Amino acid sequence: MLNIQGKDCLVVGAGAVAERKLKKLLAAKAKVRVVSPQATPTIRGWAQQEQVEWVKRTFQADDARGATLIVAATDQAEVNIAVYETVKPQQWINIADRPDLSTFIFPAVLTRGDLQLSISTAGAYPGLAKHLRKKLEREYGLEYGSYLTFLKEVRQQILSLGLNKTETSKLLRMYLDERYVEAAKEGVLDELEQAALEELAILKNKPN
Missing domain, CATH: 1.10.8 (Helicase, Ruva Protein; domain 3)
Structure with missing residues (x-):
């Protein structure tokens, strides 16, 4: 797992998929900037509470500068690819539905205090990871x-x-x-x- 506490992270997109990934970044105490013209009510709420910085516009190449970790989670493949093309070798990138272009993934995680159990299908079928996490929730309680x-x-x-x-x-x-x-x-x-x-x-x- 990456230690991104206090690290600058960029999320391009602010729909349901981006929201799920954002939630994990916030749980990891990352410093998150969101770039998207629109956002879900939850993301707007996080922005109002200053948990994230929301830039209300479309992605620009300079947005990726200085970010340790970048997530492209729009519903437009061409925008996600444009984000990918700006990434430098030292930056980590996750592109929704493109594990072949991603250098990291978001596993399904079960947390019990300091205990974390992660499950990943390497992007092959994320729903299975979520299904298995629910089974683990029943087996490994609080x-x-x-x-x-x-x-x-x-x-x-x-x-x-x-x-x-x-x-x-x-x-x-x-x-x-x-x-x-x-x-x-x-x-x-x-x-x-x-x-x-x-x-x-x-x-x-x-x-x-």
């Missing part, structure tokens, strides 16, 4: 976000013990257990986390 937060804290404590690689790996595997997921689902993971951290503290203070 409890996985809490579980990952727990694992992050436990991992930091384990790494601070100064054990060798084999011992560290063994301890890390101990916490990859479904009982912690169930505890998160039932809202009692904090109790298990406290117990785990106390056990690790004992190991840390144990004389060699």
